[in-house]
Amino acid sequence: GAVVSQHPSRVICKSGTSVKIECRSLDFQATTMFWYRQFPKQSLMLMATSNEGSKATYEQGVEKDKFLINHASLTLSTLTVTSAHPEDSSFYICSAPASTDTGELFFGEGSRLTVL
């Protein structure tokens, strides 16, 4: 069964509003989680690394003020897309390490964001 759960799976919002996506690790603790973004017919692009109890680490080109990440507990990381615009419409996927430093990840189901 799934070990990483993401919610909501689909969300539609109006331009200018904020949307929060939750990512939970089930039955295990994750001090680190990763947020990816996937455009149609393109690869998964790492947006940021979420660190429990500290600031997230953002990849180059990702606006940290637009994509707010909070990792307040060992089982929950949230991604908030602030003041969303149509160009933020995408598929957002979270993941958690299956083991330390191997690169093997458990993935959430993904969240399809559509901004009107």
Next chain:
Amino acid sequence: AQSVSQHNHHVILSEAASLELGCNYSYGGTVNLFWYVQYPGQHLQLLLKYFSGDPLVKGIKGFEAEFIKSKFSFNLRKPSVQWSDTAEYFCAVKSWGGGNKLTFGTGTQLKVEL
């Protein structure tokens, strides 16, 4: 910067046909290599992985992949595909010292016809 190339974006096969999906990466150092699969409506899941040792690795559902260091390749193979193998397949690479960061290829959409 590290990159991963998947040469086939869309593949259509008949059941029982053999499959080979190409994956090449650009990083010259030690790497961990992965193939992930995403079945329709489901989350990404691990198909197989290579960390070290025998360069021919076997995964779930009859899939295997071969790491050829000299070619920077990690091609995925299956001798006889089934309709249930219809999915999107992603190759991913982790460079040594990169924590758990993965670089993904663009994915290959496989459709298996009855």
